[in-house]
Amino acid sequence: MKIIDAHMHFSDNPGFARVALAAKHENTAAHLLQTFRENNIVFGIAMGTHNPGKKPGVCYPGIVDLAGEFDPEHYNQPSCIVYCAGVNGMELDRCDMESTLEEFRRVLRTKQCVGIKLYPGYDAVYPGDRRNYPFYELAREFDVPVVFHSGDTASPRALLKYSHPLAVDEVAVAFPDVRFVIAHYGSPWIVDATEVAIKNDNVYLDLSGLAEGYFTAEEYCRKNRGYLEHLKTWMAYMDDYSRLMYGSDWPLIHIPSYIEVIRSVIPEEHREAVFYGNALRVFSRLNALL
Ligand SMILES: [Zn+2]
Numbered sequence: 001m002k003i004i005d006a007h008m009h010f011s012d013n014p015g016f017a018r019v020a021l022a023a024k025h026e027n028t029a030a031h032l033l034q035t036f037r038e039n040n041i042v043f044g045i046a047m048g049t050h051n052p053g054k055k056p057g058v059c060y061p062g063i064v065d066l067a068g069e070f071d072p073e074h075y076n077q078p079s080c081i082v083y084c085a086g087v088n089g090m091e092l093d094r095c096d097m098e099s100t101l102e103e104f105r106r107v108l109r110t111k112q113c114v115g116i117k118l119y120p121g122y123d124a125v126y127p128g129d130r131r132n133y134p135f136y137e138l139a140r141e142f143d144v145p146v147v148f149h150s151g152d153t154a155s156p157r158a159l160l161k162y163s164h165p166l167a168v169d170e171v172a173v174a175f176p177d178v179r180f181v182i183a184h185y186g187s188p189w190i191v192d193a194t195e196v197a198i199k200n201d202n203v204y205l206d207l208s209g210l211a212e213g214y215f216t217a218e219e220y221c222r223k224n225r226g227y228l229e230h231l232k233t234w235m236a237y238m239d240d241y242s243r244l245m246y247g248s249d250w251p252l253i254h255i256p257s258y259i260e261v262i263r264s265v266i267p268e269e270h271r272e273a274v275f276y277g278n279a280l281r282v283f284s285r286l287n288a289l290l
Contacts, residue, residue, distance in 0.1 A: 007208035007247025010046035020251035048086030062086020084115035089123025121163025128170035145179035165193035172200035208247025217260035241270035
């Protein structure tokens with residue numbers, strides 16, 4: 001089965017080295033590419049991480065840099081890694097918006113930038129905050145989706161009210177011609193995330209990061225039987241597998257085990273769509289890279 005990993009990370013941030021080890025991986029480009037080959041993963045869509053940039057007052061798009069210093073115009077990362085330009089919401093009040101949007105346009109003009117990523121819970125900025133609107137307009141202009149980190153947060157200092165999936169409803173209505181992705185299925189608010197996707201045709205759900213660290217699929221499925229049944233129940237209730245995309249959240253998870261866990265909750269007839277085809281529709285720029 002050919003796979004697109006619709007949510008992962010590709011950053012040399014030292015924190016990722018530690019979580020990679022806990023998942024029995026190494027946070028290096030060579031190790032990831034080998035894992036991709038072993039598991040038939042043809043593309044990874046990385047969520048751009050912090051980029052201090054050069055000029056003060058400009059909020060530079062979050063980037064990918066595990067394979068060397070990021071160059072916005074001459075892409076020097078592996079060709080199977082594309083990315084969503086990250087918005088640093090915490091800095092929005094200090095940003096000169098015009099130069100910031102120019103930096104986003106600069107990366108969005110390159111074919112490897114396939115989306116925009118926002119971090120509402122970490123940045124304490126609601127999806128519906130008017131300060132985010134220029135980024136949704138950019139998403140419309142460049143025909144790329146906007147991904148929200150949703151649900152539980154990795155840091156106890158983050159604020160959950162901003163990362164609740166229900167907050168995505170407002171922007172899905174305000175921008176009906178923009179595709180929005182609720183990352184991590186908004187877990188544990190799976191019922192709420194399902195309803196936001198049912199109500200809004202332009203909302204998608206990624207299945208990344210529902211677990212972390214190392215485990216075998218058998219172990220995980222046994223221990224989390226109730227959780228997985230709950231997830232399966234609400235996916236079946238939605239009855240539209242065209243809205244779901246596989247993602248790993250690598251390096252936080254052991255990739256082969258996680259593929260097996262997600263495979264086990266997706267009916268066989270929908271696996272090709274969830275693991276591959278849907279990502280090509282949502283992140284439509286990938287088609288030009290195939
Ligand atoms: Zn992530």
